[in-house]
Amino acid sequence: MPQARTMSLDQKLSISNKALALWKDGDTDGYRRLMQKLPIPPYLAKIAKEKIGENVLAKGGWDLSETEAECGQDWHNR
Amino acid sequence: MDKTGIIVDIYDAAINIDIGKKGFAASGKEQEGRISYEDGLTKALCCFKKVQDSEDPYTIMLAEYTFISQELEICNELDKTTLRSLIKAVHSFNDAFLALKVVENAALYQGADKTHPHTKKHRIHGYPKDSFHIACISHKIRLKNTLRSPGIDHVEKALLKQRVANLSTAQKEYIEKQKKALGI
Numbered sequence: 001m002p003q004a005r006t007m008s009l010d011q012k013l014s015i016s017n018k019a020l021a022l023w024k025d026g027d028t029d030g031y032r033r034l035m036q037k038l039p040i041p042p043y044l045a046k047i048a049k050e051k052i053g054e055n056v057l058a059k060g061g062w063d064l065s066e067t068e069a070e071c072g073q074d075w076h077n078r
Numbered sequence: 079m080d081k082t083g084i085i086v087d088i089y090d091a092a093i094n095i096d097i098g099k100k101g102f103a104a105s106g107k108e109q110e111g112r113i114s115y116e117d118g119l120t121k122a123l124c125c126f127k128k129v130q131d132s133e134d135p136y137t138i139m140l141a142e143y144t145f146i147s148q149e150l151e152i153c154n155e156l157d158k159t160t161l162r163s164l165i166k167a168v169h170s171f172n173d174a175f176l177a178l179k180v181v182e183n184a185a186l187y188q189g190a191d192k193t194h195p196h197t198k199k200h201r202i203h204g205y206p207k208d209s210f211h212i213a214c215i216s217h218k219i220r221l222k223n224t225l226r227s228p229g230i231d232h233v234e235k236a237l238l239k240q241r242v243a244n245l246s247t248a249q250k251e252y253i254e255k256q257k258k259a260l261g262i
Contacts, residue, residue, distance in 0.1 A: 009100055013110040016097045020117035035090045043151045044092055044144070051140060051175070052085060060086045062093070 006066060007039055036061040042070045049076055081137050087125040088141045092148050094118030099152055119233045126240045130247050135210070135255070136178055138248040142217065142241060143171045167217055173209035181210070181252070187259035202249070205256040214245045214252075221245075 019034035040048075040062035048056050054076060057064070067075060095118040101111020122145075129141045150164040181187050194206035202211050221242050225235060 009097075009104055009107065012097045013101050013107060013114060016094050016114040016118075017110055020094060020113065020121065023121060024117065032090075035093065038093055038097070040089065040093060041096050041151075043147060044089060044096075047144060047147050048089065051143065052082075056082055056085050056089070059082050060089055062089075 006069065007063070012038060032061075037063065039063040039066040042067040046071070081132060081134060084125065084128050084132060084137060085140060085144075088122070088129065088144055091118050091122035091125050092144055094121065096148065096152070116231075116233060119237055123233065123237045123240055126237065126244055130240070130244045133247060133251050135248040135252045136175075138244045138251075139171060139174055139178070139213075142244065143168070143175075145241070146171065146217075163220060167213075167220060170209070170213040170216055174213035177208050177210040178252075178255075181255045181259050184259045184261065187256070188261075191260055203253060204262070205253055205260070210252050211249060214249045218242050218245050 015034055015037050019031050019038075022028075022034065023031040040057075040060070045057065045062075045064060045067040048060075057076075094114045098111050098113070098115025098118050101107040101114055104111070126141060129138055132138070146164060146167045150161070150168060153160050153164060155161065180190060190208070191206050194200055194208065200207050221238050224230070225238050225242075230238070
């Protein structure tokens, strides 16, 4: 199975910092667009799935690559 | 109020805090880490205020559970006391979620009420001091203890205070559900 390409901490920090700068400037749409580029940490994705349901992951639109790398591509079906 | 939207906001804040913490721990990334962490906390504070305004016990508990789980994830494994406390919090919140389901069913909850002692010690405003209340009470104590820790900055303090306030709101709204379920 090909290894999922994971985002480096540098890239995450850059996106996070830019996103928060947009939020502070009142650009909530821009903030959300950038947040959707970030991978959600697996522990948060698992809680979302277990406690809330897939709709929050769909609405959040975050990158699920780290969760899929840790738990498998079909983790949300289990 | 869009409750899913509020939860998405909470998760966004948690993601930034997570990245910030990792930035702090990485050599040469402290400044960017600080921005993500502190601005993530400020965002979280705004989100937790919106969560309180929802007056929905489930949304309040979900938001809090998310942050407890994050604290557990990033807790130093050598800090056994904090680890034990957070694991206990996760378990008690899982019980609280079960109580939230049962209270929506009047017949079930009326049965459950019969199993709770009616002495003052086991009641809150006359209603069962069940898993939901126990989780909120224990966790408020935990948060207030954390507030007394040295080295907490003003944003961390403000967020902790908001979280305490949210749990009080959750209990108040939960009592309304208990009232409705018990027909009192």
